Amino acid sequence: MIHPLTLTLDDQLLRDRNISVCIYRGDLEYADAPGNKWHKLRFNLAAAKAQGAKHLISFGGPFSNHLHALANTAQQEGMIPVAIVRGELQPQLTPTLRDFVAAGGILWPSKRVDYRAGMESDFVSSLKGYYPDAFWVPEGGSNSLGVKGCYYWANAIKQQADEIGSFDTWLVSAGTGATSAGFLANDNVPNMLVFPALKGGEALLSDIHSLALQQNPDSHLQRLSIVGEYHHGGYARLPSELKDYIEQLHQLNPHLRLDPVYTAKLVYGVEQEIRKGKLTNQKLLLIHTGGLQGWRGYQ
Ligand SMILES: Cc1ncc(COP(=O)(O)O)c(C=O)c1O
Incomplete structure (x- = not known):
């Protein structure tokens, strides 16, 4: 399922910059192993x-x-x-x-x-x-079989995306980079922005590329960029800024929950990039990769 995502940004600003934002709800699939x-x-x-x-x-x-x-x-x-x-x-x-x-x-x-x-x-x-x-x-x-699964997942997402219109960029969170690698290997996927959940995530670029090459020897890194500055301190950290943001976003999208480790940093990062004047004239598709069980570590 893909639906529009309401950000905390002013709608008028998005219209002026010709940006639209949708989210693919991987979190609603496969209850026993949701998301990626x-x-x-x-x-x-x-x-x-x-x-x-x-x-x-x-x-x-x-x-x-x-x-x-x-x-x-x-x-x-x-x-x-x-x-x-x-x-x-x-x-x-x-x-x-x-x-x-x-x-x-x-x-x-x-x-x-x-x-x-x-x-x-x-x-x-x-x-x-x-x-x-x-x-x-x-x-x-994160092995070649994991990457292969994400390669096929990208086909399923693309099929749904095409029913709505053509998206310019897919945006996805990363830990090991296997999910991004599967997407990169798939020529049906347009440009990608990858938001690592860990510090130093820029280093993932070469890991993602070598994993993608195992699935598709013609995988080209040109379609992928890493945005490494929204890790919020790493895995177990939930600074109040991010916590408040998650709550605000939930109020605007009551049917949607983000996880604190991956997807919240993705959506937060996308908003910040837009505030900085990036991502103009684009239809964005954010991928919800699940992880909601992880909340139990914060209660
Ligand atoms: C919910 C969630 N999103 C994103 C990721 C990042 O995926 P990858 O390790 O394939 O980069 C993970 C880790 O597997 C995850 O649990």
């Missing part, structure tokens, strides 16, 4: 099943949207989800990890140093001994 989650997981799940894997293992923080979706979908496919969780587990599990366990999942806390080493850590080598039959999915579902 299903798309990054679907081909991983298929590959795991084809391999006869009993366990599906991945990495994430204690509030990870990715782990949440992985647990739900692995369970549906008859596999046992296993999470390598960044940092120590607290005696009171987070709601995300409680859901993970409720889906029949197994948690392995990982020291930050091991977590950073990812698949290269001794910790992972020893876990491979426990789970010889497992299928491993990288953090955030």
Whole structure:
């Protein structure tokens, strides 16, 4: 579903600058793995099943949207989800990890140093001994199968977008960049602006390009720009400015909720760019990539 998005900006200013803003509601799709989650997981799940894997293992923080979706979908496919969780587990599990366990999942806390080493850590080598039959999915579902899922997701979005008119630019939030890479690889997608949720997100450009090239060797970076200044301090930060903005936007669009880590920074960033005089004469399509379960980390 695509609908117009009311920003906190004056409508007249948007008309004067010939800007229109719509949002694609990925958050309303696939309740168990909303937004980009299903798309990054679907081909991983298929590959795991084809391999006869009993366990599906991945990495994430204690509030990870990715782990949440992985647990739900692995369970549906008859596999046992296993999470390598960044940092120590607290005696009171987070709601995300409680859901993970409720889906029949197994948690392995990982020291930050091991977590950073990812698949290269001794910790992972020893876990491979426990789970010889497992299928491993990288953090955030960011592998070529995840990118492939987002490539196909872009076709579905494009089809709906074309029913409304032609959009000049798609705008999307980024963590690992896999979603943006799938979009970039798809020639049906017009220009893209990518808003990283983390500091230093400009560095994602080369990651996005190399992931996109695996899906489509003709992927061209010219169609993509990174807008790196709206990370608001990184993943776990919710400064009052952003919190207030989320509330204001909800009042203007009562049917819409943004998540605090990704999509709120995207919409906020788009408004700021427009205030700066950018994005004139454009029809903009913002992509809601879900993540609403992440709110439970802020209550
Ligand atoms: C809700 C939400 N939006 C956007 C992203 C960023 O996606 P990617 O890591 O593919 O850049 C994520 C992370 O997966 C997410 O959970």
